[in-house]
Amino acid sequence: MTAVPAGGDAVVRVENLAARFGGRPVFERVSFEVRRGEVFVILGGSGCGKSTLLKHMIGLYPPAEGRIEILGEDIAALEGAARRALLRRIGVMWQSGALFGSSTLEGNIEVPLEEHTGLPAEARALVAKAKLGMVGLADAAGRLPAEISGGMAKRAGIARAMALDPPILFLDEPSAGLDPVTSAGLDALIKQLARDLGTTFVVVTHELQSILAIGDRCIMLDKAARGMIAEGDPRRLRDESADPVVRAFFRREAPPDRQGAAA
Numbered sequence: 001m002t003a004v005p006a007g008g009d010a011v012v013r014v015e016n017l018a019a020r021f022g023g024r025p026v027f028e029r030v031s032f033e034v035r036r037g038e039v040f041v042i043l044g045g046s047g048c049g050k051s052t053l054l055k056h057m058i059g060l061y062p063p064a065e066g067r068i069e070i071l072g073e074d075i076a077a078l079e080g081a082a083r084r085a086l087l088r089r090i091g092v093m094w095q096s097g098a099l100f101g102s103s104t105l106e107g108n109i110e111v112p113l114e115e116h117t118g119l120p121a122e123a124r125a126l127v128a129k130a131k132l133g134m135v136g137l138a139d140a141a142g143r144l145p146a147e148i149s150g151g152m153a154k155r156a157g158i159a160r161a162m163a164l165d166p167p168i169l170f171l172d173e174p175s176a177g178l179d180p181v182t183s184a185g186l187d188a189l190i191k192q193l194a195r196d197l198g199t200t201f202v203v204v205t206h207e208l209q210s211i212l213a214i215g216d217r218c219i220m221l222d223k224a225a226r227g228m229i230a231e232g233d234p235r236r237l238r239d240e241s242a243d244p245v246v247r248a249f250f251r252r253e254a255p256p257d258r259q260g261a262a263a
């Protein structure tokens with residue numbers, strides 16, 4: 001079953017995107033859409049450009065070619081106040097959770113509220129507590145990042161990314177460094193937030209279990225192909241893809257070229 005409403009519209013459009021560093025291409029001709037309310041996964045092996053794509057989507061890198069539309073706006077073309085207004089409408093959680101070590105979890109979630117809203121201190125505290133409650137951390141509001149587990153840090157990172165109620169959340173490798181049980185709990189949380197709040201998630205991951213558990217749709221990038229090699233429902237790709245590299249990924253086998261090299 002999918003969380004995407006029938007006729008769901010696109011909140012992200014990537015058209016013919018090329019990424020290059022020092023003239024060297026990471027990928028070319030990447031095009032896809034993310035629909036409102038879905039959990040969209042960017043997957044692929046190490047070094048294929050998943051994080052690079054994510055960074056383009058949130059405006060950290062300008063496209064070498066092509067165009068990225070976020071909530072109807074060409075992110076690379078925006079400047080100043082218009083750019084800040086758009087960035088305020090997207091939340092990002094980096095791999096580590098990236099919490100400020102000297103602040104409590106509640107204090108961490110108040111940071112974007114202080115920066116971007118005129119809410120008084122009591123209201124900020126209430127919002128921060130509500131966000132922590134949404135990710136199952138209501139009782140940990142007063143703890144410091146050093147006093148919590150890796151899984152809790154990821155949840156707190158999601159709560160902070162949600163502080164300003166963004167319609168789109170970008171998550172960079174949310175399962176990295178987590179044991180399988182904690183990772184499954186985080187997957188369940190992501191699905192629940194997408195379902196209950198209608199938030200759109202764009203998730204970078206190479207964790208097969210997570211991809212199958214949370215992904216409504218996905219794209220797969222490939223380093224050798226320097227681009228996209230698959231798009232669609234991850235379960236269908238697992239069961240039906242004719243591409244040997246895609247099949248190998250979903251079967252946890254070495255890609256065909258490396259199998260040959262090892263023989």
Ligand SMILES: Nc1ncnc2c1ncn2[C@@H]1O[C@H](COP(=O)(O)OP(=O)(O)OP(=O)(O)O)[C@@H](O)[C@H]1O
Pocket residue numbers: 021026044045046047048049050051052053206
């Ligand atoms: N700022 C940068 N400058 C130069 N090269 C970069 C930069 N960022 C990434 N690259 C290169 O781009 C390629 C893709 O890297 P990227 O981190 O996007 O891959 P990834 O799919 O996210 O990998 P992983 O799963 O290992 O994190 C790599 O060859 C990397 O060295």
